[in-house]
Amino acid sequence: MAMARASSGLAYPERFFAAASYAGFDGSPQSSTKDIESRFKPDVALILYALYKQATVGPCNVPKPSSWSRVEQSKWQSWKELANMASTEAMRLFVKLLEEEDPGWYSRASNFVAEPEPVVDVQMNHNSRVETIIENGNALPETKTISTENGSMMDTQDKDVVSEGLGSVVFYDQWIAPPISGQLPKARYEHAAAVVQDKMYIFGGNHNGRYLSDLHVLDLRSWTWSKVDAKADLESSELSSPVVVTPCAGHSLIPWENKLLSIAGHTKDPSETIQVKAFDLQTGTWSNLKTYGKPPVSRGGQSVTLVGTSLVIFGGQDAKRTLLNDLHILDLETMTWDEIDAVGVPPSPRSDHAAAVHAERYLLIFGGGSHATCFNDLHVLDLQAMEWARPTQQGEIPTPRAGHASVTVGENWFIVGGGDNKSGASETVVLNMSRLVWSVVTSVQGRVPLASEGLSLVVSSFNGEDILVSFGGYNGRYNNEVNVLKPSHKSTLQSKIMEAPVPDSVSAVHNATNPTRDLESEFEVGQEGKIREIVIDNNDQEPTKAKSGETGEHLMAILKAEKEELESSLNKEKLQNLQLKQELVEAETRNTDLYKELQSVRGQLAAEQSRCFKLEVDVAELRQKLQTMETLQKELELLQRQKAASEQAALNAKQRQSSSGVWGWLAGSPLPREDDA
Numbered sequence: 001m002a003m004a005r006a007s008s009g010l011a012y013p014e015r016f017f018a019a020a021s022y023a024g025f026d027g028s029p030q031s032s033t034k035d036i037e038s039r040f041k042p043d044v045a046l047i048l049y050a051l052y053k054q055a056t057v058g059p060c061n062v063p064k065p066s067s068w069s070r071v072e073q074s075k076w077q078s079w080k081e082l083a084n085m086a087s088t089e090a091m092r093l094f095v096k097l098l099e100e101e102d103p104g105w106y107s108r109a110s111n112f113v114a115e116p117e118p119v120v121d122v123q124m125n126h127n128s129r130v131e132t133i134i135e136n137g138n139a140l141p142e143t144k145t146i147s148t149e150n151g152s153m154m155d156t157q158d159k160d161v162v163s164e165g166l167g168s169v170v171f172y173d174q175w176i177a178p179p180i181s182g183q184l185p186k187a188r189y190e191h192a193a194a195v196v197q198d199k200m201y202i203f204g205g206n207h208n209g210r211y212l213s214d215l216h217v218l219d220l221r222s223w224t225w226s227k228v229d230a231k232a233d234l235e236s237s238e239l240s241s242p243v244v245v246t247p248c249a250g251h252s253l254i255p256w257e258n259k260l261l262s263i264a265g266h267t268k269d270p271s272e273t274i275q276v277k278a279f280d281l282q283t284g285t286w287s288n289l290k291t292y293g294k295p296p297v298s299r300g301g302q303s304v305t306l307v308g309t310s311l312v313i314f315g316g317q318d319a320k321r322t323l324l325n326d327l328h329i330l331d332l333e334t335m336t337w338d339e340i341d342a343v344g345v346p347p348s349p350r351s352d353h354a355a356a357v358h359a360e361r362y363l364l365i366f367g368g369g370s371h372a373t374c375f376n377d378l379h380v381l382d383l384q385a386m387e388w389a390r391p392t393q394q395g396e397i398p399t400p401r402a403g404h405a406s407v408t409v410g411e412n413w414f415i416v417g418g419g420d421n422k423s424g425a426s427e428t429v430v431l432n433m434s435r436l437v438w439s440v441v442t443s444v445q446g447r448v449p450l451a452s453e454g455l456s457l458v459v460s461s462f463n464g465e466d467i468l469v470s471f472g473g474y475n476g477r478y479n480n481e482v483n484v485l486k487p488s489h490k491s492t493l494q495s496k497i498m499e500a501p502v503p504d505s506v507s508a509v510h511n512a513t514n515p516t517r518d519l520e521s522e523f524e525v526g527q528e529g530k531i532r533e534i535v536i537d538n539n540d541q542e543p544t545k546a547k548s549g550e551t552g553e554h555l556m557a558i559l560k561a562e563k564e565e566l567e568s569s570l571n572k573e574k575l576q577n578l579q580l581k582q583e584l585v586e587a588e589t590r591n592t593d594l595y596k597e598l599q600s601v602r603g604q605l606a607a608e609q610s611r612c613f614k615l616e617v618d619v620a621e622l623r624q625k626l627q628t629m630e631t632l633q634k635e636l637e638l639l640q641r642q643k644a645a646s647e648q649a650a651l652n653a654k655q656r657q658s659s660s661g662v663w664g665w666l667a668g669s670p671l672p673r674e675d676d677a
Contacts, residue, residue: 014176016055016091019098022105025052044101048094050078055090059083100598172488173441175428175450180482182225185216187478189454192253193471194260195220196281200458200469201228201260203279204248207478211247211268215279218482220460220469230279230286245277245286250300254311256332258282261289263311266300270319274298276330293337296328301351305363307383309333312363316351323349323370327381344388347379352453354406356413358433366431367418369402374420376400378436395438401425403453408433409466409487414441416470417455424451424475428485441487449479
């Protein structure tokens with residue numbers, strides 16, 4: 001079956017690691033030898049193994065295995081034959097070979113991404129439609145598929161989508177590092193971050209025990225850092241002296257209108273009460289905002305949550321290291337403080353916790369730490385009744401942690417990082433705030449920034465989809481890295497009516513909005529296709545009875561119209577299904593032809609390799625003969641020189657004898673006889 005987007009995907013090396021994970025060479029549960037052998041032919045498995053080792057380790061410098069195992073010998077030999085092949089080339093060949101053997105691997109790679117919900121293979125089926133996206137100037141098909149989740153139909157995109165500025169594909173529920181440019185901020189933690197118009201601003205923080213006061217901005221389209229040269233606004237400030245941006249850490253940054261509000265935080269010379277500073281994004285100036293009422297005591301590590309036009313401040317640690325659990329609200333329209341004395345049992349004093357608001361009514365507090373321990377308890381404050389509750393958590397409850405970061409996407413509350421003073425929290429978790437059910441999105445390995453304390457987390461969007469962006473943190477060293485995750489959890493689930501029972505502290509979200517409205521009926525298609533009618537109580541019953549018959553007829557008319565519309569859609573889907581089947585047959589035919597051509601090319605390649613081997617043997621024999629001839633030539637030249645030397649010596653000796661005979665005769669000596677000569 002033809003798979004969508006078989007050749008598109010991540011840039012190297014990310015695409016290689018995705019391919020290695022899919023093929024089972026990354027140490028994952030899918031990486032057993034039996035599983036690899038069952039999915040690939042022996043020769044292909046050996047080549048993939050060798051390319052993976054070459055790409056991740058480098059040339060083979062390990063000794064040949066001493067065991068008699070043919071498998072180990074073959075693996076070592078395959079790796080050794082790659083010699084000094086470059087790592088990038090090995091990555092490219094690994095992905096290329098995998099695509100030849102399994103053209104649909106990339107679409108199915110999402111099966112190995114940890115998700116709390118089932119993932120459907122993205123393939124060309126009768127419920128798929130192909131759209132075109134642009135990646136680096138090239139048109140690529142992108143598949144959207146209709147998947148079934150809990151019996152209802154929902155639109156999901158392919159498990160990869162091209163994000164502007166990233167230049168690569170972002171997996172769902174998987175952290176990646178985007179290509180960052182520009183001047184990076186100094187590594188830090190306990191800073192504050194906020195997003196305004198596709199730009200992430202970070203302010204302050206702690207580096208090597210020193211508080212910072214710099215302001216940086218990351219363009220989430222071009223992924224470029226730049227430093228903001230902020231200045232004091234003397235005119236808008238009501239102080240007599242210039243506004244000094246005090247270095248701080250453990251503060252909060254809230255976007256409001258055209259400003260960034262910096263609230264609270266630890267400073268070297270702390271004030272008695274919380275200070276609110278504002279950075280004007282248009283003029284690029286800092287100013288101190290004057291507040292009214294009784295402001296809270298100064299602190300750091302508190303949570304600040306924007307609810308409507310008010311800020312809800314909870315907990316933290318003051319300048320004397322006293323932990324707090326007080327509750328204050330700042331009305332941003334009147335800039336007036338109000339201390340809240342809520343009923344019920346509040347969370348214990350803590351700092352470095354996380355807070356979120358649900359349905360603009362419920363404040364959720366999770367985790368945090370004291371001087372001796374960390375927490376993983378969950379508390380809910382009803383902002384209308386001003387009553388604390390501690391509901392029952394369900395699912396995979398996170399481990400105790402402090403210093404974590406969080407954002408909300410629809411009714412889902414994502415929490416990243418934190419630690420318990422021993423190790424960092426490696427799981428990225430999500431809480432469904434309607435059902436109070438925890439689940440793990442993904443996990444990271446090792447001491448990485450995502451398992452740090454004091455990191456920041458913001459939410460932005462690309463192509464209409466939410467993305468989470470983390471920055472900084474401390475896990476034994478200070479970090480300034482940026483990581484991005486695109487959650488598969490859809491914000492549209494917020495309007496979905498859940499079959500599961502809702503805890504008492506949250507159950508009032510759906511029925512307390514309009515307590516005196518007329519009778520309304522809502523219908524929801526359940527898992528078996530049945531219709532469930534939800535009736536909201538009404539104090540005035542008599543008009544309702546008079547209109548019940550008319551309402552029933554009206555609902556029947558609506559259902560009939562919906563039925564006709566569904567039948568029309570079904571006919572269209574059937575027609576599209578026939579077209580897709582025809583395209584599938586054509587694609588399978590092309591695939592068969594290409595496979596035959598591939599087999600032919602492989603046969604030719606094998607023949608060429610055999611001929612090449614014979615030629616190498618012939619060349620080796622000729623080289624050996626050449627070396628033998630060179631040795632004989634040298635011996636011949638040596639003998640010739642010895643012969644010439646012998647002849648010359650004999651000639652010299654004869655001449656000496658002839659000369660001595662004449663002079664001896666003149667001296668009276670007898671001439672030598674012929675017998676003596």
